[in-house]
Amino acid sequence: MSLERINALIADGEKVAMLTCYDATFAKLCDAAGVDVLLVGDSLGMVLKGAEDTLDVSIEDMEYHTKSVAAGASASCIMSDMPAGSYELSKETALINAKKLIAAGADIVKIEGGGEMVNTAQYLIEHGIAVCAHLGFTPQSVKKLGGYRIQGKTDESAQNILQDAVAMDKVGVGFVLLEMVPALLAKTITESINAPTIGIGAGADCDGQVLVLQDLLGIYTGPASKKPETFKSPRFAKNFLTENNSIQSAVQAYVEAVKNNTFPGKEHSY
């Protein structure tokens, strides 16, 4: 699905259902289940490679999985993460790496952070690359942020996230993805910018929602090195497979729940 089509859908008041996806088989299934955007997330470092965080993902990993997803998808839009180290050094390096993901089949790339990343986003957009800005909790900065913590709780940090979102919107990003921020802040941002917002742990007022596919299926149990019973799934995750008897119907139920605004509930928000 083109970005124009997604914007038309939002203009008609429809919510955007986004889901992570890393391979052709799931891409085919999610596409058929009506997922609007398949996110080839660098969460694959945790979900597929078994790491503690997303930091050990290379541009080659992202190209490989983007190609796999593109092979299976036909209707869905494909968003690919620029992995840590592939865009922060210089905007020129960012452009070279973004072009690799587009060549692999991505329609849009996602970068994490506001501040100095605004110039990078602008440079990519000026060179014809559609960009999604990931704000709030940014997993590639997990060490700097002191762990998996909700962001934007104080007035000052909420203002900073809002300002980053406005700055990213001004340079023309295609989406702003908000992770683990108070629902009220996500609502304010959604009302303040033109770009559609996609939330994960950001309340029901965003223009769309994203989940990690393995969280939706209730099968992610933490890093490979940790015992599954020590894993506590995040507040924003919901297992849709418990109420459905196939993966296909669980994904369809997620899409429907996003579209009719029954997911996320207050219990999934901050």
Ligand code: KIV
């Ligand atoms: O990599 C990823 O899966 C993501 C989501 C958590 C939004 O960025």
